[in-house]
Amino acid sequence: MNSVTYHGLARLMTRTYHGEDLTELGQELIQRASRPPHEGGAEVLLDLAILLHLRGFHEMARDLQMQALRQRQTYVLPATRTPALRLLALMVPGELNANTPLEFLVEDSDIELHQLFISPELLFPSQIPEHDVAMVAVGESEQTLPLLRALGQALVHWPRPVLNHPARIAGLTRDGVALTLAGIPGVVAPMAQRVERQILEVWAQEAHAFGRERGEAYPVIVRPIDSHAGTGLMKIEEREGWRDYLAQNGEQAFFVSPFVDYRSSDGLFRKYRIALVKGVPFAGHMAISDHWMVHYLNGGMEGSEQKRSEEAHFMEHFDSGFARRQADSLALVQRALGLDYVVLDCAELQDGRLLIFEADSSAVVHGMDPVELFPYKRPAIQKVFRAFRQMLEDARHTAPGLPDILRFEKDVGN
Numbered sequence: 001m002n003s004v005t006y007h008g009l010a011r012l013m014t015r016t017y018h019g020e021d022l023t024e025l026g027q028e029l030i031q032r033a034s035r036p037p038h039e040g041g042a043e044v045l046l047d048l049a050i051l052l053h054l055r056g057f058h059e060m061a062r063d064l065q066m067q068a069l070r071q072r073q074t075y076v077l078p079a080t081r082t083p084a085l086r087l088l089a090l091m092v093p094g095e096l097n098a099n100t101p102l103e104f105l106v107e108d109s110d111i112e113l114h115q116l117f118i119s120p121e122l123l124f125p126s127q128i129p130e131h132d133v134a135m136v137a138v139g140e141s142e143q144t145l146p147l148l149r150a151l152g153q154a155l156v157h158w159p160r161p162v163l164n165h166p167a168r169i170a171g172l173t174r175d176g177v178a179l180t181l182a183g184i185p186g187v188v189a190p191m192a193q194r195v196e197r198q199i200l201e202v203w204a205q206e207a208h209a210f211g212r213e214r215g216e217a218y219p220v221i222v223r224p225i226d227s228h229a230g231t232g233l234m235k236i237e238e239r240e241g242w243r244d245y246l247a248q249n250g251e252q253a254f255f256v257s258p259f260v261d262y263r264s265s266d267g268l269f270r271k272y273r274i275a276l277v278k279g280v281p282f283a284g285h286m287a288i289s290d291h292w293m294v295h296y297l298n299g300g301m302e303g304s305e306q307k308r309s310e311e312a313h314f315m316e317h318f319d320s321g322f323a324r325r326q327a328d329s330l331a332l333v334q335r336a337l338g339l340d341y342v343v344l345d346c347a348e349l350q351d352g353r354l355l356i357f358e359a360d361s362s363a364v365v366h367g368m369d370p371v372e373l374f375p376y377k378r379p380a381i382q383k384v385f386r387a388f389r390q391m392l393e394d395a396r397h398t399a400p401g402l403p404d405i406l407r408f409e410k411d412v413g414n
Contacts, residue, residue, distance in 0.1 A: 006043035008077050009096065010103035010366075012050050017368045026051050033064075042071040053096050065093055069117050073125055077103060077113040084110040085392055088131035088160070091117050092138045092147060097228055097362050100137040100164070100341070104366040105388045119147060124154070132396040135163040135341075139362030140172040141226045155402050161395040162402045163340040169361050171337070174255045177359045180336050186329040188349065189356045192257040194225070197246070200254065204242035219259040224251035228360075233293060235259055261292075262347040262355050269294050271357070272314075272322065274344045275365050277387040278394075279334040281326075283318040283380050284343065284365045286311040302373060312376035322348075329354040340391060 015022060029048040032041070045068035052061035087106065091099045106113050114129040115137075136151060138144050151166040171180060174192040181189035200222075222245060224232040232249050236242060263269050271294040273284030287299035288307045301307050314322060323330070326348070333344070333356065343363035347355040367381040 006075055006077065007047045007050075008075075008103050009050055009101060010107055012047065013054060013096070014366075014368045016054050018370070022051060042068040043075060044068075045071075046075060050096070058095060061095075062093070066121075069093055069122055073117045073122055074129055075115045075117075076129075077106075077115070079106075079110045079112045080108050081110045083112040085133070085389075085396065086112045086114060086129075086131040087392060088114045088116060088129055088134040089137040090134060090151065091115050092144055093117055093119055093122070094141075094143070097364075098139050098141070098144070100135070100139065100361050101364045101366075102135065102137055104364060104368075105385055107367070107385075109385065109389060111389065111392065131160055133161050133163065133392050134158060136166050136169060137164075137361075138166070138169065139360070140169050143226075145170055152402070158401045160400050161398045162400075163391070163395055164342075164361060165338065165402055168338045172342075172359055172361060174257070174358070177337075177356065178257070181333060181356060184329065184332045184336065186326075186352070187333060187354050187356060188260060190221075190257040190260055192255045195254050195256050197252045197254070200242055200246055200256075203239065204246060220256050221259050222254050222256045224249060225253045225255060227251075235292065259292075260349075260355055262349055263292070264348075265350060270347060271295075272344075272346050272348075273363065273365065274322075274330070274346060275384050276330065276334045276337075276339070276342050276344065277384065278340055278391050279331065280387060281318075281323045281330050282384045282387060283315045283322070284363075284384070285377070286314045308374065315376055315380040318380065325352070326354050333359075340395075341388065 012022070026048065029044050029051065032044045033048055045064050049061040049065035049068065052058070052064065087102070089099070089102050102113060114131055116125075116129065118124060134155075136148075136155070138148060138151070140148070148166040148170040155162050155166065171177070175194055178189045178191045181187055182191070218239075219235050219237045222232075222234055222236055227233065232251065234241075234245050236245060267290070269289050269292055271287045271289075273286075273296075275282045275284050285296055287294045287296040287301060288304075288310060289299040291298075299307070301311065330344075333354075334342070337359055339361060342359055342361050343365060344359050345357040345363070347357070349355050365381065365384055367378055367385075369377050371378055
């Protein structure tokens, strides 16, 4: 390992999130990347790829990332204190949301994070870094499903404990989550139907109501497969809407699901991000908007003291409020999903039921928000970090390898 500094995702994204101009750093990385590999270092290429992803230059970023990974597959983010635990993250090349963003969860800690990138092109290296616990950080997507299936076999006899079973991650497709959570008391997980583009083109031409054979009707929600953060997401109110949607989105496959009106009694929409760490729920954030498509960055939280005050109350009283009201539902959801660490985007319906938008092992839970504007967030997020640290500590003392998923599924069935 050479001495070149590796910044990594958490540091670079935090600086960008705070509005820092990283042009100078980018130019420095470009200059260093042009030197011979033993001088520039693969870390430089990997950092430069992260910066390019943050700026939206995804194709160039992917090329640089693969250049780095062909030089070396393992990268280390040192602990900020005397290292007490070594976590090996099994990761896949890709964009910034391709993997569980573990860097945020171990920031400013005594955890030394080793990132090992694997793919069909990048097989396991002959030497695996020494570690205490391994975690499958590969996120669910169309591209990663074959890799996740292969990992399920490869990790059965792993010499150290492994968190987040690959088969469980593979089940986090939108339609898979809906099927997994179907019928759980107190939980609404709208059924997602995978629909090819040519079928939508037929829908646009005929008097077709989505799911008419099941008694469903418009409005519906549509989004491209593997899309996140509202990309390509639209509510279709009637048949004519498909034409405009298809004209704006060129993808070949989509998820379509019934729209559930989740507005509160005051007419506003509230969406919660909940981290489940070994089944225990923690508040990630709460976003409030007058529009049904709620994301934290478009909810106007920074510009509204009233919204921040409500989010502060939600986070400060989470254990006695949301977590207590939804305790049974969250426990059943976690048991059904079967993951050690997973993030839910959800809402509460006016009748008290828990509405699940998405379950994702790659969603980010972070402490990047400015303390002067969001003083209540850091204490809440620190609870997630401490719980994650404790999960790793507990895992290091368990039997190595993956848990017996067949036995787990039998337990859930009972």
